[in-house]
Amino acid sequence: MENFVLHSSLMFISCCTLAAVLGLISSYMSVNSSYAQIEVTTGGNISSPIFNRTVSEDAEPRPDILYSALHSDTIVGEVLNNFTYPIELVHITASVYDKNGVIVTTGEYNANDYQIKPGMRSGFHIFLDEKLPSNSKYTLTTSFEKSEDDKPAALLLSVDTNSKGPGSYKVLGEVINQxxxxxxxxxxxxxxxxxxxxxxxxxxxxxxxxxxxPNKKAPFELSFYTDNPEKIKSVAINAQSDEYSLITNDNQNKTKLAPWL
Structure with a gap:
């Protein structure tokens, strides 16, 4: 009888210890998770986002989704790195709901740039599996990693021509490796x-x-189909490689803006 009581007590202590350890692990994962979420209506302009997120102990900011818009079966937008260090592998997941709050489709994609430096923006384009019902709402969840290295600025970008054709837009230029x-x-x-x-x-x-x-150049062409190319009034262009980032005029690692009005 005494052995049974002792065995039961040990089992109870072991279970309590295991539960405490699992609780600590879960708490650690929540504190250190790098996720942010926002809900917007279709075509909404996110000027002052309110994130539903887990805030770390030092209240570190999360990447801001400055703007997003839902166009039938795609979501386009831009994300801003408001950290004090560069981030990479910025991944955005969308969940889309109908007017009754029932999920109808999901999609995910990485931001277009390898690495986003502090204060820089990157575009994203999420392709969805189906056309969306009217009055849809969607959530965007972002994940990312802290970059180990800050890429030195060594790529010089020149934009030579841009053209607006029937249902299309094109930008031609060159990148020089310095x-x-x-x-x-x-x-x-x-x-x-x-x-x-x-x-x-x-x-x-x-x-x-x-x-x-080194000291050589290569051309590039950005071209895509659009219903109304006349709507495009300015373009922010960035260039990166595995090793280098873009050289900017003010040397502050900001995306170069080239307005063509």
């Missing part, structure tokens, strides 16, 4: 704005070739 080493997987991204600086569309491409030797 770094001491090869620039690999050189990616050029663009955020296209209307007259109110709302995101009309986003796009990205790679230079041809996508490996640029």
């Amino acid at each position: 770094g001491p080493d090869d620039a690999n997987s050189v990616k050029v991204s663009g955020i296209f704005y209307d007259k109110d600086h709302k995101v009309v569309d986003v796009d990205y491409t790679y230079t041809n070739p996508d490996i640029i030797s």
Whole structure:
């Protein structure tokens, strides 16, 4: 009988200890999670987002989704890094609901830039599986990682021409590698704005070739279909490689804005 009581007591203590450990692990994961969420109505302009998020102990800010818009079967927008350090692998997940609050579809995609430096923006384009009902609402959840390295600025961007055709928009330019080493997987991204600086569309491409030797250059072409190309009044363009980031005029790592009115 005494052995049974002792065994039962040990079992109870073990269960309590295990529950406490699991609770601590769960608490640690919640404190250190890097997720943010916001709900908007279809076509809504997010000027002052309110996030439903877990706040870390030091109340560190989360990347802000400055604007997003839902167009039938796609969601486009831009995200701002308001951290004090660069972030990468910024992933955005959308859940879309009908007017009764029933989920109808989901989608996910990474932001268009490899790395987002403090104060910089990156566009995103989430493709959904079906056309959306009227009065839809959606949530956007972001996840990200802190970058281990801050890429040095060594890529010089020149925009040569842009054109608006029937149902299309095109930007042509070149990227020059001013770094001491090869620039690999050189990616050029663009955020296209209307007259109110709302995101009309986003796009990205790679230079041809996508490996640029030191002091060499390679062309790029951003082109996409759009119902109303005349709505596009300005473009923010960025260039990055695995090793380097964009050289900017003020050297403050801000996305270059090239207005074509």
